[in-house]
Amino acid sequence: MLRVNKLTDYAVVVLCDLLRGQALRSAADLSASSGVPLPTVAKILKQLTKTDILQSVRGVNGGYGFARAPQNISMAEVIEALEGPIAVTGCAGDSGECCELTDQCPMSGHWTAVNVAVRGSLAEVRLIDMLPEARFMDPDDLSSNIAARHAPAAQQAQA
Amino acid sequence: MLRVNKLTDYAVVVLCDLLRGQALRSAADLSASSGVPLPTVAKILKQLTKTDILQSVRGVNGGYGFARAPQNISMAEVIEALEGPIAVTGCAGDSGECCELTDQCPMSGHWTAVNVAVRGSLAEVRLIDMLPEARFMDPDDLSSNIAARHAPAAQQAQA
DNA sequence: AGATACTGTACCGTTTTAGTCCTGTATATG
């Protein structure tokens, strides 16, 4: 096990879908093309917008898009956006909450080594590594984040 | 999140306790000295015995001990013993079970990169790294697994 | 003004997890 939430799993599916299409996609659109239920997609997108992975545009013709170049987004960021700080055990976590054995617990904080190791390895896996086709796509296409699309000077091939 | 079971957490506490004391300790003994409830300790020890991390000796004066030199036991092994194969998501896991979106799911098997990365980092963290004192302990003491203790020629200082 | 689409919160059913108990088996000791 040591597994991520189902929500995180779906998030990667949705993000890869977003990676593939237009720069700005509505939640309903992403739900239809990814097969993930709309309420779930909405939940995921909202969560990802709180961090600097996605940006949202409200109103008619609004939607979600990458807040920055997707090549620079790591799996560690995605997982942390959905599940909070990567802490393998509560003891070593952010919150001071420790198990009830604090007195005798000889390893308070020693899970840190594990956390650092895991987080480090996740930081090296990029989001686009999850999408096989992306490796062969035009770099210009991949960098289609909101900023690039909305910039006046940007050449908008498919927008 | 991305957290391990509480059971795995306790397992490390118990294992470190075992690392510190006699080569052969009963479940009740380990429960008393670690503070973890006996039924839980028993569950953990039984699980760890199924792999080649611990060995058990039945009957009076029986108990549990390391099946091999604890220096060579990695956190990846401990976690896998308690939680099964390290698979961050079901899709990439061992069992063929995939999500319901198999048709459209473009990333069947691409979590593998994540799994490999995480497992690799966990394999490099050793169990004794979790126990600060262990680094300063006599290597002979640390290698006190059952085989060494029960070997006729072995000098048994504290057994 | 109205339609579209994101925002935030609160709720409930399901699933997973933690913890406990019971019966069985093996071994050392008196």
Add this chain to the structure above:
DNA sequence: CATATACAGGACTAAAACGGTACAGTATCT
């Protein structure tokens, strides 16, 4: 040989986390 000790294995129950849904609100374009 009988008994006490200690592990083996499985089943069961209560609690917590998670996934999914719904609803009321806000912003923006046409």
